[in-house]
Amino acid sequence: MISNQLKAALVILTTTYKDLALTARGLVVDAKEVASALASATPDTAEHVALQVLHQQNPYTPQKKPMPIEE
């Protein structure tokens, strides 16, 4: 299940006639959610194209757990 925020962003990106990168730059989305949705999206669909562009504009790097400090 994706959030309404990401759903709205996908609707805009799959129906626009404008530059996808420029449009995606102005959309507010959660980078982690985008990465997760992209991993499970079906290739060769408009949603996959839109998620790729959103991922390029909102890169997500998983946070590594800090190493415990030994005393």
Next chain:
Amino acid sequence: MAAPNLVLPGYSASMWMQTGAAPTALSTANLAVWSAQVATIVGTAANGTGAAGTQLNVEAVPAFGQDDAVASFMVAGSRQSDKIPTQSAPTSMTISAAWNPTDAGLLLIRGDAYSGVVDRTFVVAAASGATTIAYAFNGRVSEFKIDAQPGAEAKCTFSVHPRGNQYGWSNT
């Protein structure tokens, strides 16, 4: 499936267009989607379905892609200036076709040219066996002319001007 994995001969490229006097052009995202989008415009000869398109019978597919656009910067005393690519415009395509007054594709082109405001999806498809790579774009038509020289077959020439940013690459 995948895109063709070999050096393609020039004659493998064919040109297709949406049918209908007032088509709804594919959105920017859908121009990069083969299944159920670009494939519906490309005919079966190029591994499409042809459900919503027709072939444009051109003599040769012209060069397509980008025009050059660059900003040059010069500094007195520097040995070389700097060139930075800026916004490249899509390259306009001047197309020549043998003139058959009843050809469905050329009749649509004529209507588009006289209207001047019809956005239509065109596809250049290059097929090799069962694999196809497609460049789809939305464009408007202009400069429609008939050249009826007595020493050769009559030709129809026209220009297709792609809309900026409305293009996509897809493959089988």
